[in-house]
Amino acid sequence: MYFFLDVFGIAVFAISGALSAGHKKLDVFGVLVVALVACLGGGTLRDLILDAHPVIWIANTSYLFIGILAALATFVLVRMHWIPKHTLEVCDAIGLAFFTLAGTQKALALGHSTEICLLMGLMTGVAGGVLRDIICNEIPLIFHKEIYATAAIAGGLIFLSLHHFQVNEQLAAILGMATTLVFRLAGIFFGISLPAFLFSEDERSNE
Amino acid sequence: MYFFLDVFGIAVFAISGALSAGHKKLDVFGVLVVALVACLGGGTLRDLILDAHPVIWIANTSYLFIGILAALATFVLVRMHWIPKHTLEVCDAIGLAFFTLAGTQKALALGHSTEICLLMGLMTGVAGGVLRDIICNEIPLIFHKEIYATAAIAGGLIFLSLHHFQVNEQLAAILGMATTLVFRLAGIFFGISLPAFLFSEDERSNE
Amino acid sequence: MYFFLDVFGIAVFAISGALSAGHKKLDVFGVLVVALVACLGGGTLRDLILDAHPVIWIANTSYLFIGILAALATFVLVRMHWIPKHTLEVCDAIGLAFFTLAGTQKALALGHSTEICLLMGLMTGVAGGVLRDIICNEIPLIFHKEIYATAAIAGGLIFLSLHHFQVNEQLAAILGMATTLVFRLAGIFFGISLPAFLFSEDERSNE
Numbered sequence: 379m380y381f382f383l384d385v386f387g388i389a390v391f392a393i394s395g396a397l398s399a400g401h402k403k404l405d406v407f408g409v410l411v412v413a414l415v416a417c418l419g420g421g422t423l424r425d426l427i428l429d430a431h432p433v434i435w436i437a438n439t440s441y442l443f444i445g446i447l448a449a450l451a452t453f454v455l456v457r458m459h460w461i462p463k464h465t466l467e468v469c470d471a472i473g474l475a476f477f478t479l480a481g482t483q484k485a486l487a488l489g490h491s492t493e494i495c496l497l498m499g500l501m502t503g504v505a506g507g508v509l510r511d512i513i514c515n516e517i518p519l520i521f522h523k524e525i526y527a528t529a530a531i532a533g534g535l536i537f538l539s540l541h542h543f544q545v546n547e548q549l550a551a552i553l554g555m556a557t558t559l560v561f562r563l564a565g566i567f568f569g570i571s572l573p574a575f576l577f578s579e580d581e582r583s584n585e
Numbered sequence: 586m587y588f589f590l591d592v593f594g595i596a597v598f599a600i601s602g603a604l605s606a607g608h609k610k611l612d613v614f615g616v617l618v619v620a621l622v623a624c625l626g627g628g629t630l631r632d633l634i635l636d637a638h639p640v641i642w643i644a645n646t647s648y649l650f651i652g653i654l655a656a657l658a659t660f661v662l663v664r665m666h667w668i669p670k671h672t673l674e675v676c677d678a679i680g681l682a683f684f685t686l687a688g689t690q691k692a693l694a695l696g697h698s699t700e701i702c703l704l705m706g707l708m709t710g711v712a713g714g715v716l717r718d719i720i721c722n723e724i725p726l727i728f729h730k731e732i733y734a735t736a737a738i739a740g741g742l743i744f745l746s747l748h749h750f751q752v753n754e755q756l757a758a759i760l761g762m763a764t765t766l767v768f769r770l771a772g773i774f775f776g777i778s779l780p781a782f783l784f785s786e787d788e789r790s791n792e
Numbered sequence: 793m794y795f796f797l798d799v800f801g802i803a804v805f806a807i808s809g810a811l812s813a814g815h816k817k818l819d820v821f822g823v824l825v826v827a828l829v830a831c832l833g834g835g836t837l838r839d840l841i842l843d844a845h846p847v848i849w850i851a852n853t854s855y856l857f858i859g860i861l862a863a864l865a866t867f868v869l870v871r872m873h874w875i876p877k878h879t880l881e882v883c884d885a886i887g888l889a890f891f892t893l894a895g896t897q898k899a900l901a902l903g904h905s906t907e908i909c910l911l912m913g914l915m916t917g918v919a920g921g922v923l924r925d926i927i928c929n930e931i932p933l934i935f936h937k938e939i940y941a942t943a944a945i946a947g948g949l950i951f952l953s954l955h956h957f958q959v960n961e962q963l964a965a966i967l968g969m970a971t972t973l974v975f976r977l978a979g980i981f982f983g984i985s986l987p988a989f990l991f992s993e994d995e996r997s998n999e
Contacts, residue, residue, distance in 0.1 A: 405935060411935065431843040442911070513926065513935075517609055521612060701853065719926060724816055728816075
C-alpha cells in the first residue's frame with residue numbers, strides 16, 4: 379500500500395505541476411521541469427535540510443520516471459478533457475496526506491524532535507507546490523487557499539501524538555493520513571479558508 | 586548579550602516577513618511561513634552551503650518558536666498601530682548587523698578563507714530578506730534600496746580585518762556590528778542609495 | 793583547455809546575469825548578486841544535491857572573482873555598446889555546452905547512475921539561468937525559448953553514450969560539447985522552439 383500511495387502522490391503532484399506550467403505558455407521541457415519540481419521539490423528540500431543523503435530521487439530513480447510519465451500523460455488527459463477539477467483536487471488531497479506522513483516518518487526515523495518532525499512533514503507536503511508557484515511567477519497558492527497547510531499540520535499532529543502514546547505504527551499512520559484528508563476535503567467542498575492577514579491601506583480604510 | 590541579540594534579530598526579521606506577507610493577502614499560515622523564511626532563511630542557506638549540519642533551527646528549535654511568536658505578535662502590533670516605520674527600520678538594521686557578524690564568525694570557526702567568511706556573513710544577513718521577497722513575488726528589496734548589503738559587507742570587512750590583526754574578538758565583533766549599523770542608519774536617514782545599473786531603452790534615450 | 797572553458801563559461805553566464813539585472817533597475821550590488829547566482833547557481837545546486845562538499849566556489853574561490861570581474865566588465869561593455877546580441881548568445885551556447893559536460897562528468901566521477909548524470913549535467917547548465925530569472929521576477933526564459941535545455945540533454949546523452957562504449961574520455965567530452973553547441977546554435981539562428989504546452993482558454997477557443 380505504501381508503494382502505491384507513493385507512486386500515486388508523485389503522479390498527482392506532477393500533474394498539478396504540469397497543469398500550472400501549461401497555463402504559463404511554457405514549452406514541453408519547461409512543463410517537465412515544473413512537474414518534477416512540484417512532485418519532488420518537497421522531498422528534496424527535506425533531505426537537504428536533514429542531511430539525509432542521497433536525496434530521495436537519487437536513492438530511487440524510479441521517482442523521476444513516474445514524475446515524467448505523469449507529466450507526459452497530462453498532455454493526453456487535457457486534450458481528452460479528462461481532468462475534472464474536483465477529481466484532481468481530491469487526488470491532490472490524497473497526495474498531500476501521504477507526503478506529509480512520509481516526511482514526518484522519515485524525520486522520526488532519523489531521531490529528530492517532535493517539532494522538527496511536524497515541520498518536515500509539512501515541508502514534504504507543501505514545499506513542492508510552493509516551488510512550483512515560485513517558478514511560475516505566482517504567489518504560492520497554498521498561502522491563500524482553503525485549508526491546505528493546516529490539514530497537513532493536523533495530520534502530522536495526530537500521527538505524532540498516537541506515536542508518542544505508542545499506538546501501533548500502521549494504525550497511527552492511517553489515522554494521521556485520514557485526518558489530513560478530512561481537513562483538506564472539508565476545505566475543498568465547504569470552501570473554508572483561514573482568515574487573510576491584511577495590512578494594506580484598503581483594509582485600514584474599511585476599519 | 587549574544588543571546589539577546591540573536592533573539593532580537595530573529596524577532597525583527599520575522600516581523601519584517603509578516604509585514605511583507607500581510608500586504609499580499611496571504612492567510613495566517615502563509616504569513617507564518619514567510620516570517621520563518623525571512624528570519625531563518627539566511628542561516629539555513631549558509632548552513633547548507635557550508636555543510637554545517639544540523640542547520641541552526643534543528644540544532645536549537647527555540648529559534649522556530651521565537652520566529653512564530655514574533656509573527657503572531659505582529660498581528661497585535663499592527664492592529665494597535667504600534668509599528669512606526671523608522672523604529673522597525675532601526676531594529677532591522679540591528680538585526681542585519683548581528684546576523685552578518687554571526688554568519689562571519691560561524692564561517693571563521695569552520696576554518697574558511699576570508700572571502701568565504703565575508704560572503705557567508707552577507708548571506709546570513711540578507712538571504713532571508715531575498716527569499717521573503719521571492720515568495721511574495723517581488724524583486725528583492727535589498728537590490729534597489731538604500732545601502733543595505735553594502736553595510737553588511739563593510740561590517741564584515743572591519744570585523745575580519747580586526748580579527749586578522751588579532752584584536753580582541755569581542756572588541757572586533759562590536760566594532761564590526763557598529764560599522765554595519767552606522768552605514769545602514771546613514772542609508773535610512775539620509776536616503777543614500779547605490780547607483781542603479783540600467784540598460785533599458787529609457788536610460789539610453791536620456792543619454 | 794578545461795581551465796579556459798571554465799573561466800569562459802563563468803564569465804559569459806555572469807554577463808548574462810548582469811544584463812538581466814540591469815533591465816530591472818537593480819543597484820550595483822544587486823547586479824553582482826544576480827551575476828553570481830547566474831554563473832554559480834547551477835553548480836552550487838548540483839553540489840548540494842550530490843552532497844559534494846565543499847561546493848565549487850568554496851573549493852576554489854577564483855570562481856567568485858571571475859564572476860565579479862565579468863559582472864563589473866559588463867558595465868563598461870554596455871556603455872561602449874560592445875555587446876552585440878548574437879555574439880552574447882553564441883558565447884552563452886559555449887558556456888552551456890561546457891557547464892553541461894562538467895556537471896555530467898562530476899556526477900559520473902562520484903559514481904552516479906546514467907540518468908542522474910544526465911540530470912546533473914542539465915542542472916549545472918540551466919539552473920543558474922532559472923535562479924537568475926526567479927530573482928528578477930520573470931518566468932524562466934529557458935522554459936519558453938528556442939531549444940536550450942534540449943541542447944544540454946542531447947550533449948549529455950552523446951557524452952554518456954560514448955563513455956558507456958568506452959570511447960576515449962576526451963573525444964567523448966568534445967563530441968558531447970559539440971552536440972550541445974550545434975543544437976543550441978540551430979535554435980538561435982533558425983529560431984527553432986519546442987511546441988508550447990497551453991491549457992488556457994485562449995487555446996481552447998482556437999480549437
